[in-house]
Every structure is written in C-alpha cells, then in structure tokens.
Amino acid sequence: MMNARADRLRRGLLLALGAAGLASGPATAATEWSIIHDDSRLGFEATQQGGEFEGRFESFSADMRFSADDLAASGFDVRIDTASVETGSSQRDSALPNDDWFNVDAFGEATYVADTIRATEDGYAAEGTLTIRGNSHPVTLPFTWQVDGDRAMMDGAVVIDRTRYGVGQGDWSDPSVAGHDVRVVVDLTLSKAD
Numbered sequence: 682m683m684n685a686r687a688d689r690l691r692r693g694l695l696l697a698l699g700a701a702g703l704a705s706g707p708a709t710a711a712t713e714w715s716i717i718h719d720d721s722r723l724g725f726e727a728t729q730q731g732g733e734f735e736g737r738f739e740s741f742s743a744d745m746r747f748s749a750d751d752l753a754a755s756g757f758d759v760r761i762d763t764a765s766v767e768t769g770s771s772q773r774d775s776a777l778p779n780d781d782w783f784n785v786d787a788f789g790e791a792t793y794v795a796d797t798i799r800a801t802e803d804g805y806a807a808e809g810t811l812t813i814r815g816n817s818h819p820v821t822l823p824f825t826w827q828v829d830g831d832r833a834m835m836d837g838a839v840v841i842d843r844t845r846y847g848v849g850q851g852d853w854s855d856p857s858v859a860g861h862d863v864r865v866v867v868d869l870t871l872s873k874a875d
Contacts, residue, residue, distance in 0.1 A: 740762035793812075832872050
C-alpha cells in the first residue's frame with residue numbers, strides 16, 4: 682500500500698514537472714525583420730571647410746533580429762555598398778568613391794555587426810564592430826525601437842572619427858578641410874520577415 686501511494690506521488694510529481702516544462706516552453710527567438718527601403722535612411726552628417734553637409738548610402742542590406750523581451754537573441758548584421766554614397770554635390774560624390782576616401786575598388790562594402798543589444802534608460806544600445814576600408818573598431822549605437830503591428834521603426838545616431846577607418850586621406854586628413862567627426866544616422870522602417 683505504501684509502495685502504491687509512493688508510486689502515485691512520484692507519477693504526480695513527474696506530471697507536474699512535465700506540465701511546468703511545457704508551460705515555460707522553448708526559449709523564445711528574436712523576431713526577424715526586413716528593411717522597407719523606400720521608408721528608410723542610412724545617412725551621415727559631416728563638415729567640409731567648416732560647412733555642414735548631409736549624405737546617405739542608397740544601397741544597404743541587413744539581417745535584423747530584435748525582440749525587446751529577448752535581447753540575448755537580438756542582433757544586427759548590416760552591409761553597406763560604399764559606392765552608393767550620395768551627398769547632393771556632384772564634385773563630392775565623384776570624390777568619395779576614390780582611393781583617399783572609401784576606395785570602393787578595394788573595399789566596396791562596409792559592415793556593422795552587433796551581437797549584443799542591451800536596454801538603456803532611453804531605449805537600447807547595440808554593441809558591435811564597424812568595419813570600413815578593412816579597419817574594424819567597436820561602436821556602440823544608441824537607438825529607439827517602436828513596434829506598430831507588423832512594422833517597427835528604429836532610430837539611432839552615433840558619432841565616429843572617420844580617420845580611424847582611413848577615410849579621407851592625404852590633404853583630406855586635415856580637420857580644417859574635412860571634419861574628423863561624422864555623425865552616422867539610422868532611420869529605418871521594418872516589417873516582420875515572412
């Protein structure tokens with residue numbers, strides 16, 4: 682009789698543990714997102730001879746994984762076609778792909794890979810590595826993320842020193858000619874990937 686009762690208790694305990702495991706379910710995976718290019722901008726703000734100007738990259742792609750409730754599985758893998766740079770000035774736009782600047786013949790792609798996303802007081806921060814012209818340095822990108830149904834809006838900005846990446850060499854390395862600090866601006870609209 683004691684053995685039967687102990688057996689029932691053991692089976693009950695196993696069932697309860699099994700139910701608890703099912704209730705918790707498998708670890709959630711971060712949602713995958715696709716960039717809606719017509720509503721997105723990857724741009725920058727810089728100075729030339731003291732005057733401010735803005736630019737953007739017309740061609741870029743990214744693997745975007747983000748869920749506010751699963752930051753550990755979230756991350757970004759961004760690829761930028763440096764030859765697609767556009768500033769609205771034909772003289773500047775013809776110079777930027779050349780050897781002194783992006784050297785697109787040798788380094789046609791810049792990347793930003795962020796495997797760590799953390800929450801902050803103002804939103805989130807992506808901790809990743811930015812690579813331009815083969816030069817890689819850690820960059821933390823503060824950003825906000827708002828979800829509206831199947832769409833999300835990501836806005837962020839960070840200032841980098843272009844000279845650390847070898848961008849703007851020769852006479853262009855003089856900060857009075859072209860400022861060293863460049864503000865990178867991320868303004869993305871995304872949809873949940875199928």
